[in-house]
Amino acid sequence: MSSLALTISDTLVLARRNLARIPNQPDLLIAYTVQPVMFVLLFVYVFGGAIRTPGFDYVDFLMPGIIVQSIAFGGFVTALGLSEDVQKGLIDRFRSLPMSRAAVLTGRTFSDVLLNCLSLAVLLGVGFIAGFNFIDASAGEIVLGIVLLLLLGYAFSWIFALVGLFSSSPETANAIGFTLIFPLTFASSVFVPVGSMPDGLRQFAQVNPFTTVSDAMRSLWLGTPAHTDVWMSFVWCAILIAVFAPLAVARYRTVAAR
Amino acid sequence: MNATEDAIAVEGLQKSYGSVRALCGVDFTAQAGTVLGLLGPNGAGKTTAVRILTTLLKPDGGRARVAGLDVTKDAAALRARIGLAGQYAAVDENLTGFANLEMVGRLYHMGRADARARATELLERFELTDAAKRPAKTYSGGMRRRLDLAAALIFRPPVLFLDEPTTGLDPRSRLSMWEMIEARTAAGTTVLLTTQYLDEADRLADRIVVIDHGNVIAEGTSDELKDRVGGERLEVELEDGGDAERAIAALAGMAAERPALEDGAVRAPVNQRSGAIAEAVRRLDAADVGIEDIRLQRPTLDDVFVALTGHGAEVDPDGDAALDEAVA
Numbered sequence: 001m002s003s004l005a006l007t008i009s010d011t012l013v014l015a016r017r018n019l020a021r022i023p024n025q026p027d028l029l030i031a032y033t034v035q036p037v038m039f040v041l042l043f044v045y046v047f048g049g050a051i052r053t054p055g056f057d058y059v060d061f062l063m064p065g066i067i068v069q070s071i072a073f074g075g076f077v078t079a080l081g082l083s084e085d086v087q088k089g090l091i092d093r094f095r096s097l098p099m100s101r102a103a104v105l106t107g108r109t110f111s112d113v114l115l116n117c118l119s120l121a122v123l124l125g126v127g128f129i130a131g132f133n134f135i136d137a138s139a140g141e142i143v144l145g146i147v148l149l150l151l152l153g154y155a156f157s158w159i160f161a162l163v164g165l166f167s168s169s170p171e172t173a174n175a176i177g178f179t180l181i182f183p184l185t186f187a188s189s190v191f192v193p194v195g196s197m198p199d200g201l202r203q204f205a206q207v208n209p210f211t212t213v214s215d216a217m218r219s220l221w222l223g224t225p226a227h228t229d230v231w232m233s234f235v236w237c238a239i240l241i242a243v244f245a246p247l248a249v250a251r252y253r254t255v256a257a258r
Numbered sequence: 259m260n261a262t263e264d265a266i267a268v269e270g271l272q273k274s275y276g277s278v279r280a281l282c283g284v285d286f287t288a289q290a291g292t293v294l295g296l297l298g299p300n301g302a303g304k305t306t307a308v309r310i311l312t313t314l315l316k317p318d319g320g321r322a323r324v325a326g327l328d329v330t331k332d333a334a335a336l337r338a339r340i341g342l343a344g345q346y347a348a349v350d351e352n353l354t355g356f357a358n359l360e361m362v363g364r365l366y367h368m369g370r371a372d373a374r375a376r377a378t379e380l381l382e383r384f385e386l387t388d389a390a391k392r393p394a395k396t397y398s399g400g401m402r403r404r405l406d407l408a409a410a411l412i413f414r415p416p417v418l419f420l421d422e423p424t425t426g427l428d429p430r431s432r433l434s435m436w437e438m439i440e441a442r443t444a445a446g447t448t449v450l451l452t453t454q455y456l457d458e459a460d461r462l463a464d465r466i467v468v469i470d471h472g473n474v475i476a477e478g479t480s481d482e483l484k485d486r487v488g489g490e491r492l493e494v495e496l497e498d499g500g501d502a503e504r505a506i507a508a509l510a511g512m513a514a515e516r517p518a519l520e521d522g523a524v525r526a527p528v529n530q531r532s533g534a535i536a537e538a539v540r541r542l543d544a545a546d547v548g549i550e551d552i553r554l555q556r557p558t559l560d561d562v563f564v565a566l567t568g569h570g571a572e573v574d575p576d577g578d579a580a581l582d583e584a585v586a
């Protein structure tokens with residue numbers, strides 16, 4: 001087999017491993033399904049009445065943003081899984097095998113894509129029940145939105161892969177994810193229009209890639225003006241992958257268990 | 259690899275962790291199809307050597323070739339020729355025992371059917387068949403260890419590295435592990451084995467290398483090492499402890515060194531095995547010393563270990579009990 005064919009085969013073996021564990025870890029499945037549903041319900045019914053989104057029902061404004069946030073965080077299991085693999089010595093086993101060096105990471109990021117498809121379906125389902133509708137969106141725009149979301153999730157998987165490989169334990173990975181990256185999603189147009197933010201925060205939110213992607217999703221699914229957001233979003237994803245994938249692979253080569 | 263080349267050849271291997279010198283220029287070799295036992299007290303550098311030879315760590319200096327391949331330059335090719343069971347079991351706790359083995363087999367690029375058949379076979383050999391469909395997190399420590407060893411064996415690699423493979427195994431599992439290792443070497447596999455159990459090294463290892471503080475302090479076959487410590491030793495337990503002085507005087511004429519009283523028995527190193535007991539009985543009888551028990555003893559590897567490392571296996575700065583158990 002060629003080395004590309006081997007990498008693909010190893011990736012699939014490990015992606016399968018990542019998914020095979022889910023029946024033994026119901027809490028993971030909950031993270032992918034119940035948690036996003038809780039978020040949608042909280043925001044729509046608790047904050048929804050207090051947040052002004054001119055021209056739109058809050059649920060319409062919220063859904064593209066909250067899906068962006070959920071999908072970006074879908075890769076979080078990669079951080080948990082990799083730090084666990086380091087802690088439990090599995091990385092040593094993998095590094096001693098004649099397998100592709102990248103496959104442990106590509107296997108993770110690939111199984112994340114599949115899990116993200118699941119959470120996207122759950123989120124859209126609960127969104128429709130809560131009253132969400134596509135506005136002025138062609139089938140092509142809807143599909144392009146889904147592609148963008150999955151690409152974003154994929155890019156963030158690589159960020160989380162790096163986080164996981166630098167964390168000495170799953171708890172540390174958890175702390176890094178939720179103290180450094182989670183707040184970024186709030187300082188953006190994910191939940192509220194940036195126009196309502198105070199000076200300083202507003203300027204930050206305007207250049208935050210989460211704002212770019214959320215606005216791109218709204219232009220695709222709600223018919224808001226696109227400006228440069230859609231293609232800029234794809235550029236952002238490409239940049240994140242180009243930067244973080246090589247960093248994660250380099251880290252993987254040197255990380256040693258214990 | 260040609261037949262005359264050693265399956266493992268290590269030359270001047272060095273490795274430091276910051277200011278800790280784990281290996282200070284270590285040399286050893288293992289012929290293809292043999293078992294090399296790597297012995298040494300806690301912190302001697304055994305695991306460090308294994309990790310370098312399995313491409314997990316880069317050495318700071320020196321060279322090492324395994325199966326004819328350089329561990330740094332040919333690392334990728336080498337990984338297809340080695341199997342590793344590290345000091346701590348590395349299994350995926352959320353996968354079943356069977357899925358763990360199948361995954362490792364597939365990552366060695368075995369075909370699916372082949373990997374599955376071999377997984378089933380190994381689960382049976384290691385008496386894990388009943389637990390094969392349970393996630394490994396429900397396994398006991400010894401079961402995990404066995405699963406990890408099975409993973410190292412799944413591909414039948416030509417060179418195997420086993421870092422304390424039987425630590426934590428019950429006597430029956432140890433025995434079946436030993437039989438498994440013997441079967442692999444009979445089939446031509448080379449094994450590097452570290453262990454704290456000296457009886458294990460005695461039984462399995464064709465050659466033994468003893469390291470301490472990152473240096474090789476002795477090497478040879480188990481018999482050669484025992485000869486270095488001394489030859490046969492006569493041990494006499496007396497009916498009456500008060501006879502000790504007379505017994506020592508009586509045996510002095512036939513002993514290689516002056517006999518001594520240790521642990522309630524008179525011990526006398528002797529040069530010649532044959533006739534030693536009869537001679538001793540005659541001498542003691544003539545001196546009117548009553549004998550409770552008398553035997554000839556060869557030094558054990560425990561004696562070798564104590565003699566070589568000076569402090570003996572029971573002195574353990576790290577407070578790890580493994581060695582204490584090994585010599586108890």
Ligand SMILES: Nc1ncnc2c1ncn2[C@@H]1O[C@H](COP(=O)(O)OP(=O)(O)OP(=O)(O)O)[C@@H](O)[C@H]1O
Nearest residue numbers: 258275278280298299300301302303304305306307
């Ligand atoms: N990652 C590390 N960082 C710092 N020092 C280390 C590291 N790994 C090992 N050492 C040190 O290197 C030395 C050799 O360790 P090694 O694990 O090779 O010993 P060992 O012979 O396998 O011991 P044991 O019988 O306890 O398993 C020890 O002094 C140890 O403290």
Ligand SMILES: [Mg+2]
Nearest residue numbers: 304305306345
């Ligand atoms: Mg060790």
